Amino acid sequence: QQQVKQSPQSLIVQKGGISIINCAYENTAFDYFPWYQHFPGKGPALLIAIRPDVSEKKEGRFTISFNKSAKQFSLHIMDSQPGDSATYFCAASVLGTYKYIFGTGTRLKVLA
C-alpha cells in the first residue's frame, strides 16, 4: 500500500514536444504529491507539487494533473527543451511528515 508506480521508465521527446510522465499511488492517506527533477551530479530538486484538493496545477511549462478517484497523477512538460533532459521522480507523502515514497523515476531525453 506504500508503493508509488511510475511510468514510463524512459522517454525520448523531440524539442518542442510534450513530455508526459504518469504515477499511481495506493495509500489514500497521502496528501502531498511532489515531482522532483534530478540532474546527474546534483541533488534532486523540487519541480512542482500538488495537493489533492485541486485537479491541476501549472507552473510555467510544467503542469501536474491529479485524479483523486483514480489515485493517479501526471506531469506534463510543454514545449520540452533539451535542458529538460533529466530524471524525474514522482513522490507521495502525508504533508508534514516529509517521508516521501518515491516512484522509480523516468529518464527523459529531449532531442534538439
Next chain:
Amino acid sequence: EPEVTQTPSHQVTQMGQEVILRCVPISNHLYFYWYRQILGQKVEFLVSFYNNEISEKSEIFDDQFSVERPDGSNFTLKIRSTKLEDSAMYFCASGLGGLSGELFFGEGSRLTVL
C-alpha cells in the same frame, strides 16, 4: 541560495568497515533525513530526525545504521559494518517543517562496498 552539502561525494570501502557520511543541512531547517538509491532502483526513505532524535525509520535502517547531529550544523549517517548491499547513493535532505512540504536534497554520497 542555501543548499544541503554532503561529503564525501564518493567513498569506496571494504566489506565490514565502518563508514560515516556527512551532511550540512540548510541552517534554519529543523527536519533532517537520509534517503538512499541503489543503482537502478528507486529512492528509498531511511530515517528522519527531529529535535535531536529519530522520529521515524524504515525497515532498512537496522542496528548497523545510526544517525547523529553532533553539533549545530552537521548531520551524519554511520554504517557500522558495511555489507555489499549497502552500496548505493545516499542522499541527505532537510526541511523547514510545518506544511511547506518541500525537501531540499544534497548532491549525494556514493558508497561502494567491495
